[in-house]
Amino acid sequence: MSSVIVASPPVFGETVPVLEIAAGLVKRGHSVTALVGSRFAGSATAIGARHVPLPEGADFDDRQLLGANPERLALPPGPEQFNWDLINVFLAGMNTQHEVLQQLLDDDPDASLLSNSLFPGMWPVALGAPGRRPRKWVSVVAPAVIVEDDATTPTGPIPGLSGEEAVLAHRAANQEFHATLEPTRRAAQQQLEELGATEPMPAFYNAVYRLPDSVAALTVPEFDFPRATPPGSLTYAGILPPPRGAEPEKPEWWDDLGSGRPVVVVTQGTIANGDLGQLIEPTLTALADENVLVVATLGRDPSTLGVDPPANARVARYVPFDDLLPRADLLITNGGAGGTQLAVAAGVPVVMCGTTEEKPMNAARVAYHRVGIDLATATPSPEQIVDAVTTILGDPTYREAASRLSGAYAAYDPITTVETLLR
Structure with missing residues (x-):
């Protein structure tokens, strides 16, 4: 010892x-x-x-x-x-x-x-x-x-x-x-x-x-x-x-993740979530009419959300990523290293939306290895979000690149x- x-x-x-x-x-x-x-x-x-x-x-x-x-x-x-x-x-x-x-x-x-x-x-x-x-x-x-x-x-x-x-x-x-x-x-x-x-x-x-x-x-x-x-x-x-605390109960909508629609997770991380209008709310708006299921993890009380969640969205304060990401097809993130790498390690492509701290460096790696798309802004428009999601879900090479990296992390x-x- x-x-x-x-x-x-x-x-x-x-x-x-x-x-x-x-x-x-x-x-x-x-x-x-x-x-x-x-x-x-x-x-x-x-x-x-x-x-x-x-x-x-x-x-x-x-x-x-x-x-x-x-x-x-x-x-x-x-x-x-x-x-x-x-x-x-x-x-x-x-x-x-x-x-x-x-x-x-x-x-x-x-x-x-x-x-x-x-x-x-x-x-x-x-x-x-x-x-x-x-x-x-x-x-x-x-x-x-x-x-x-x-x-x-x-x-x-x-x-x-x-x-x-x-x-x-x-x-x-x-x-x-x-x-x-x-x-x-x-x-x-x-x-x-x-x-x-x-x-x-x-x-x-x-x-x-x-x-x-x-x-x-x-x-x-x-x-x-x-x-x-x-x-x-x-x-x-x-x-x-x-990290995990006490084992949380699965939300009542958990079985919806198996509906057959692509699952898109969106997060602004644990600190930079004071203004959900930067990324969470534009994503909900952008994808409201798309054939996807959006899971928004806020890191704060869902009552603070400034828009009504559309029918294809599920909103929570917190969902453990090691439970959620294996069920996901895409992560939209503000670009922190932790969430980005957890997604790639799970074989999930990412859309990067961050411009502060080390986030541009993380986004550059995502683009370099073609495991996702860097939107080079912390406040993407709904049109940018839809284009990125449509591109990644329609091009299997992003998922294939993330899957290759997933094997590297496992070692x-x-x-x-x-x-x-x-x-």
Whole structure:
């Protein structure tokens, strides 16, 4: 049995994968301390971990900070909003994360650290600040892999190029991407200097992938872009099954999924569902007269829906994806990595409708591997939705490509992979 500290910023989509891995480690006999937000205290103790709360200054409710923050929403999607997120959500707690992490390592110097990739509490020591390092440090990447490579950019290889011309073009594009996150790098540099770091802060995503001993990416290489020079720290670990609470009852309409009509699932994820007029409502409107059954999972009370569901729609707050996706023919999503990959792993093509955070990177992978269509907007029109759904349901190559990738996902065991990296 080994001692493992698991740590994450208090963001739902970042914390849940770390705690799911922690649950697997506990079942295998490891002693786990969960350094996570107070919102997740019950989840941490329920899996058998010791909960240590993030200190004041590093703890917050991401539903307010990310989902409905007027300062954030006033920024245009893209680099400005992405830098705001990284600085105000993920970097803001670095100093206090560092302090509490050092206290835990002082108490247990032989502990290993399993951190979310956007938990920067170990960065100061990694860059020369005084303090202990864990026995092993493994970082878990939940979103798309974003690391510079001579064979690709964050949104895929540049079409029509080869040889040295392609290498130079990819290097230039990667440097341009780093430059868009320079405000984040400077903000991190200032905090690191205050903590006594002696080495300069690298480009943000170079820090993510090159500072830990190992990086476990929750994806498979078959869903990534081809890479020529990946960092030696990078390991593809596969995806985790969707989290489940108490076993929910099947909705009364469950048998309708076997009606013979194609089943189209639509979701805006767990955070970006404050305005269902972005994707859920246009989808219901667009497909009202189509020969499909639409299942809308809202992540919130169905009474908040701003349109009356048409006769061919079924609406729910939540339906477990591992039950629903095997019955689905298509997923329409705002583009989060978790839902996108769960669909592809189930052999289900996707329509991507996201423009913020890492969503364009996920959409680029979907388009590159032809497992779906990228609409390149978070607010598609009904006409765009109908065209995409009709195209995918009418072209079996999308389903065939998703089925091929499904077999790739089945070959991975993320808990075993992470446990091996922690040794």
